[in-house]
Amino acid sequence: MDLAAVASTVSALSAQQAGDAVGTLVLKKALDLQAQNAAQLLAALPQPAPYNNPPHLGGKVDLFA
Template sequence: MNVATIAAAASANSAATVQAQASLLVLKKAMDLQQSGAAQLLQALPQPAVAPIPGATVGGSIDLFV
């Protein structure tokens, strides 16, 4: 093998490694942003209303007149 060929292959391998690391960092940052956005949306949800006890409120029965 030629020394120049080996050097070019090593350089290409190094560049691919750096690119893969950069891609992982971008992916992690995007996932962190999504997690933050989802947490904010969950905090913005209103608290659910408490369901009334059946029969304790008006409208618990229906009168039918025929």
């Protein structure tokens, strides 16, 4: 077996592993950024108005309709 071929194979595998690690890191940062943006959008939603129904309304459901 040629020693240069083994060295080039090891070098290629090492470069591929480094590329995979960089890709994983970029993906993680992109997901973190999307999570931050989603949290900001949820925080920007207006709060729903409280219901001001009289006490006799909304307490029962007619199941025989």
